[in-house]
Amino acid sequence: MTGTVVVHAETPFLALWRGTFGVEIDGVRVGSVRQGALARFPVPAGAHTVRLAAWDRARSNTVAVEVGEDREFLVAARGSGLRFAFAALPLARAALVPWYYVSAVGLAMAAVLWAVPGLRFRVRAVGDSYLPADRDAGPGEPGEPGEEHRGNGLWWESDPALAKRFRKDTAS
Incomplete structure (x- = not known):
């Protein structure tokens, strides 16, 4: 009565x-x-929530997964690139912006990126799949990874409301 969450x-x-x-x-x-690796975590079959946290306590969004018995559920995490926003601070200082403005903006950016889950990196549920021993059925089987969310892994794919807003179909 166990399954596996693959991150x-x-x-x-x-x-x-x-x-x-x-x-x-x-x-x-x-x-x-x-980053760049897979990790497997055995869990009891059923509904679970998955979330990632960085060393500085920045959190990802939380996704709900339904792990079947003797099945794997793939969860993908991807950085948003917003941590590179801090590269603008030295440029602003080099452009002779007063140090107290640069400091205030830097602190505000750090507070927002720390406080709002999912801004620095996002987690999305990819889908249910067979364990490696059961993958002999072929590529057309339902529940194969990537069946539910095909695409290039953009951040709005995990939220249907944003996908609709940006005219992206998460099921295509």
């Missing part, structure tokens, strides 16, 4: 630094995953 932390766009994210399932930290 894939996608490789960052600029791979200068590959971080490690802590994985929380149902609010309990169960392990970690390094």
Whole structure:
């Protein structure tokens, strides 16, 4: 009566630094995953919530997953690139913006990125799949990873309201 949650932390766009994210399932930290790697966590079959946390306590959004018995459920994490917003601060200072304005903007940006879950990195539920021993059925089987969300992994794919707003269909 167990299944597996598989967390894939996608490789960052600029791979200068590959971080490690802590994985929380149902609010309990169960392990970690390094960017560019997969991590598997056995859980009881049923509904669970999955979320990631960075070293500086920045959190991702929370996704609900339904893990079947003897099945894997793939969850993908991807950075939003907003951590590079801080690169504008030295440029603003070089443009002779007073240091107290740059400091105030930097603190405000840090507070917002820390306080709002899902701004620095997003988690999306990809789908249910067979365990590796059961994958002999072929590529057309329902429940294969990527069946539910095909696309390039953009941040709005995990939220149907935003997908509609940006005219992206999460089911296509």
